[in-house]
Amino acid sequence: MGYNKSQLIDMELIMRNFSIISVLAALLFGQSVSFAASDDFPGRDKYPQIPYIELNDLYSQFDDVIIVDARSKLEFETLRVKTAVNIPVAGDSFERDVARLRATSDKSIVFYCNGHTCMKSYIATKKAMEADISNVIAFDAGIFDWTKAYPKEAVLLGASPVNLAHLIPKSEFKKRLLTPDTFSDRATRPGKKLMVIDVRDKYQRAGVGFYPGLERWASLDQQQKLERYIQKALKQDRTLLIYDEVGKQVRWLQYALEKAGAKDYYFMKKGAREYYKEIVAQEYN
Numbered sequence: 001m002g003y004n005k006s007q008l009i010d011m012e013l014i015m016r017n018f019s020i021i022s023v024l025a026a027l028l029f030g031q032s033v034s035f036a037a038s039d040d041f042p043g044r045d046k047y048p049q050i051p052y053i054e055l056n057d058l059y060s061q062f063d064d065v066i067i068v069d070a071r072s073k074l075e076f077e078t079l080r081v082k083t084a085v086n087i088p089v090a091g092d093s094f095e096r097d098v099a100r101l102r103a104t105s106d107k108s109i110v111f112y113c114n115g116h117t118c119m120k121s122y123i124a125t126k127k128a129m130e131a132d133i134s135n136v137i138a139f140d141a142g143i144f145d146w147t148k149a150y151p152k153e154a155v156l157l158g159a160s161p162v163n164l165a166h167l168i169p170k171s172e173f174k175k176r177l178l179t180p181d182t183f184s185d186r187a188t189r190p191g192k193k194l195m196v197i198d199v200r201d202k203y204q205r206a207g208v209g210f211y212p213g214l215e216r217w218a219s220l221d222q223q224q225k226l227e228r229y230i231q232k233a234l235k236q237d238r239t240l241l242i243y244d245e246v247g248k249q250v251r252w253l254q255y256a257l258e259k260a261g262a263k264d265y266y267f268m269k270k271g272a273r274e275y276y277k278e279i280v281a282q283e284y285n
Helices: 005-018 055-060 073-078 094-104 120-130 142-149 170-174 180-187 223-235 250-259 271-284
Strands: 065-069 079-081 108-112 136-139 154-156 194-198 215-217 239-243 265-268
Touching: 055 142, 065 079, 065 094, 073 079, 073 223, 073 250, 079 142, 094 108, 094 120, 108 120, 108 142, 120 136, 142 154, 180 194, 180 239, 180 265, 180 271, 194 223, 223 239, 223 250, 239 250, 239 271, 250 265, 265 271
Parallel strands: 065 108, 108 136, 194 215, 194 239, 239 265
Antiparallel strands: 079 154
């Protein structure tokens, strides 16, 4: 699949180092938060010192917190919590922007992302805590769970309340998924008119792409760059093969692809993390 053993070891070290947590939890002012782990939320094991707030608790405290969407601008503009502000955790000015937000209010700041397997809510909270920004919490259930439970407090493509029927059905999304092995075979097949795009952010990617020399990198935070690649692929009648970290961010990109009139596009099922697992399994079996 294009990786030697040395590269795999380097990648494994990156992932291990990325998971090291060395931050103390802040004392939260009257907020209902938890620290327990759960199989449904793998980030709670990975970031055990990061406080989080449950879905119903966030709703009950909705007017008493500041909600920050830590995802990319593209994801935020597609579907977001109604009162949320967008401060992408991968942005260079993240800590500075959150510090400015903290200066405006002493309310708890709650970070969210896509939920469950998305780590950005934890990473955003961790970075804020390390920057000595107090009273910060992760909402790890994420935007999908929030929208389904409270559509009146969500915004889809500028419209609220959200009509859940307007969400692209999961069945339609699944039609666009390729297993990592099939995705890789297509991506490396000679003579095929295609474009491979890695849309992970700089923290997820850690400088490593799976198809050196064959892929383009345009994170969802680099919206204009990503749109240029998509338009180029459409004009040249190329198949688009796109992958993210865990297969969740591309769900938002599907809205943009459909709007652009794209017909021939596919995503890597469960994203780069699943592909990495398969590479390691094959290497050591």
